[in-house]
Amino acid sequence: QVQLVESGGGLVQPGGSLRLSCAVSGRSVQIAGEAWHRQGPGGRRELVAARTSGGATRYAPSVEGRFTISRDSSTNTIFLQMDNLKPEDSGVYYCNAQLRLRAFTPANEYWGQGTQVTVSS
DSSP states (O other): OOEEEEEOOEEEOTTOOEEEEEEEESTTOEEEEEEEEEEOTTSOEEEEEEEETTOOEEEOTTTTTTEEEEEETTTTEEEEEEOSOOGGGOEEEEEEEEEESSTTSOOEEEEOOOEEEEEOO
């Protein structure tokens, strides 16, 4: 059974840094692509960062230059490094991944449960 579990969220002061982790469980799972979304206090969800299997990345303009999405393929862990955090970055962050459970089959989409990030002094 496939499961995505986020961790690394918490309370941080403005200008600080956090690294979110998304551990992908499941035997012989291949990550075809990954992304991070966040839902702010107003309830609106937005794409923060995305990465394809080929390594191409894209970021929301509000976080570009401050956030970095990456992957450790050896452990099937997805990361979001967040630097120079601002109060506006606060919200629930969700890991999203396109996972291939078997070779030469279409990848399916999975979501984590979310982790809270609060940027406040």
